[in-house]
Each structure stands twice: as structure tokens, then as C-alpha cells.
Amino acid sequence: MLAFMQLLFRYAFLKQQEIPLALSDWQYGLLVLSTVLLAAAGYVINNIYDVGTDSINKPNDVVVGKGITETAAYNIYIGLNISGVAIGFILSNIIMRPTFASLFILIASLLYFYATTLKQIMILGNFVVALLLAVSVLIIGVFDLFPATTAENQAQMASLFSILIDYALFAFMINFIREIVKDIEDVNGDYNMGMNTLPVAIGVNRAAKIALGFAVIAFILSGLYCNTYFMQNKLYITVFYAFATVLAPLLYFIVKIFSAKSQKEFHHLSSILKLILFFGILSILVIALNIKYNA
Template sequence: MLAFKYGFLDRQPVVLALNNWQYIVMVLACCFIAAGGFYINNTAGVGKENNTEISEAKIYNIYIALTLIGVGLGYYIANFVGRPMHSGIFVVGAATLYIYATSLKQTVLVSNIVIALLMALPLIAIGIFTMYPVLNAENKLLLATLLDLMLDYALFIFVIGLLITFINDLSNADTDYNNGITTLPITLGRARTQKIVLVFALLPVGMLLYYGNAYIKELLFALGYGLVFILAPMIYFLIKLWNAKTPKDFQHLEMVLKIVLLFTVLSVAVVTFNIQYNAKG
């Protein structure tokens, strides 16, 4: 969210609905909600009920505190931009994380899709709270272009997020089986799931090739960055996934995908810099 604010949006000829500190409040709202979901999942979620020495009351008090702070900050931001009902996006995010931790985690594929969607949700929040409130006839075309680009990023992040959840399931297959959690590797078997994930991993590679050819083939810095820091690790991921067998192998692959995710987010600043550099001649 910070990369999109300071590396992309602040360099566009448009006045956003949120200033710097208000934007930071929105980021904090997302962080507190995510922290609450992460905490409840790792202390009282499915398969974790008996794995902690902290009392159930204390676990839920901490979770409620984190979530209420996040939702409260989100409501403040929604109210500030004159769209109090839009605070529902924070409520939905918090509720989804809780439901995931306590029940959806046991549902094959649904849990994977939910987590991937939540990874892409902050980009949607950026559009809702920084651009939509200032939309008018004069800036409609520019904001539509910016939103289209952010949706492309959100879609790619969703796909990478889905891959991360699949690799995580492969890595934790034995533990999930012992805890009674039903995931794709447990349902179909690790070998078959691995082949499915390998085929699915071709999708982001194809997306990268398409985006590179359609949008940044004239931007040499951005194209080189994408080839070295995003496409190359994805190809490495495909090669290593073919022979991955142990949990350690899958943990390594999960880290590769997280690195891809990081460089994907940072690429928006590189693309913006390259466009402005070319504009200066």
C-alpha cells in the first residue's frame, strides 16, 4: 500500500481524497485487522485449539482489541471521505479472516481462494478510499486508467497469493492431516496436487509475458526489472517445483513466491519512474 501511494499515486496529476497521515491511518487499519486474523488463526484456529498455553479468554480479548482498532480506524477513514458505509470493507475483511480461521480453513479450495482474495483486497481499498471520492467528469478518464492498472496488479497478486496457499498446503500436508484439516494435497494426494499447481503456475508466467508485451515493452528499465526480478524467479519456481519432495523444498518455494510478490508490488514504482524518465527525454 505504501509502494502504491508514494511510488505511483503521488506521481500522478490528481488530488487524492486522503492526505499522507490519513493514508497511513488506512494502512494501519488494514494491518490491525490482518494482525487480528493472523493471531486468532495461530492461537485458536482450526487445528490450534490445544496448542497454546494462553487462556481462551485472553486470546479472544487480544483478537477483539486488534480487530476493533482496525475497524475503528477504517470507519474513521470511510467517514472522513463521506462514505461511512464503505467501512463495511473492513468489517467484511475482519469477519472473513475470523470465519477462515475457525471453519473455512477446513474447506478445500475455498480457504485458498479466500486468503488470496484478502491479499489483493488492500489494492481495492486504495481505489475505494483515495480515488472514488474525488471522481468527477474532469478526471474520470485518468482515474479509470489508474484503477485499471491497479486491478491488473490486484489480479496478479491474487494469482500469486493462490499459489502461495497451495504451496503452503503442500508443505504442511502431514501436519494438516494430523490436525484434521482437509486441504487439496490431503484430498487428491501430494503428487497429484503438485502437478496441478505446476500447471496453474504457468498462468502468472503467461500474464507476465502478456503485460510485458502489451504495456512495458518500450520501457526498458521496467522491462528489465520485470524479467530479472519477477519472471526469472517464476521460471526458477517452476523448475524447482518439478522435483520438490520435502517440506523444506516447499518452504523454499513459498519464500520464492513471496519474493516475487514483493518485487511485483515494487515494480509499480519502477514503471512510474521509467514513464516519467522517458517523458523528460
């Protein structure tokens, strides 16, 4: 979904604007590849350190130690990281911003520390994962918009970057809630492994109420955003789309989490949030088409 999201923003949105972009198509492909490689590396290292909890929570999904050895998994992790950071270094030099390579190193480092340490710290691990997803949206602007910004197009570029920020915040909110729900779903394994996640620390019911609170905030903010930017600009197709795929499912989530008790129910709610995130990101295409249709 990460690659799809980045390609969507580039070709369904930025390419439709009359602006210069810093990266050519093949260079942007490298940016997408780099972020996917780093995300894959994060997935691998997370699986390595999650063998204990996954053996309890998802015994059928355990790969490390069954499908591949731990040594092989570490080698894959190192290879993915080196490749991702190297591509990031090349891209940073292509756009004449070599210091931007540090962003890829930071992402790789955060993913490592998340898997080894941060995920065991209440709320902080959830925050880091949500932040990294938001960064994968913002990195588009950093590499494709910022280097192509001039005094003449600064206002337009700033406006487009602000839209990316809006979507990054949306991705952060929904993914942050989802990470809490996933922790609730995995509470038994996390407890047995001595991890201090939110539901382990304060209990499932209280953690669910916190997730509910954040969901209500996300619902209100999304509704206000729809009214301010879509409704007032007469983007009625987008308004309908947002209601059907973001607001209504969020409301469903809010109602359902009240009574959710079992691991199966929380897994279902996690899937709902994943769909909200997907369709929320997809709205950039709907907006572009709606504007074109209205014009």
C-alpha cells in the first residue's frame, strides 16, 4: 500500500498540476523503491524480535525460525536497509541536496529502534509507527516539490505541500489509533513477553476508551475538513466519497469499539481502520477527478 500511496500522490495529483517537479519518472520510482525497501527491512526486523509474541498471538504467521532461519532474516534485513539507504543517498545527490540522505538513515534507525526497544514503551511505539507512515507522505514533497520551488512558484508549491501535510496528518491519526487497537489485539502475547504496551499497562477496557477518544477526534476533524475544503468548494462527489469511505466507517468503528471484547472483534476493527486509511488516501484521486469534472 505504501508504493501505491506514493504513486497515487505523484500521478493522480502532482502530475495534474501545472508545476515543475524535481524528479523524473524513473527517479521518483527510485524514491518509491527506497521507501518500500526500508519499510520491508522494518517488517523483517520486527518479525525477528516478535517471534515470542507472535508465537502466542499469531502462531500460524510466524516465519522466522520456521520458514527461514534467524540468520537469514538478519541478512535480508541488512541487505534491504543498505539498498534503501543507498538509493536515498543517490537521490539526494541527484537533487543537489546531499544532506537529505540523513532522512533515510533516520527512517531505518527508527524502524530498528522501534522493533528492539520503542514498541515496548507505552504509546511511544504507536507514535513512531504512525509518524513513519506520515513521513512517507511528506517525503514526496521534500524530494519532488521542495527542490523545484522558486520565487515565482513558491505560493503554489506551498499550497500543494500543505495538502500533503493534511494527508500526512490524516495517515498519522488513523494509523496511531490502529496501532493501539493492534496492541489490544495482541495483549496476551505482549503481556507474557513483558512488554509495556498501553493495554498491558492500563488494561484492555481503558486502552479501548483511549482509542475511542482519538477516533472521535479524528471523526470531528475529518468532518470539519470535509466541510471547509470540500463542501464550500462544491466538491460534492468528494463529500459523498468522504462520507461513505471515511466518516461512516469511522462512526462504525466508534460504535463497535464500545462493546468490543474479543481478539477477533479488535482484529476486525483494525481492518476497518486499515480500509479507512486506504480509502482516505485514495480520496486524492477523487478530488482531482472532481475538480476536473467541475471545471
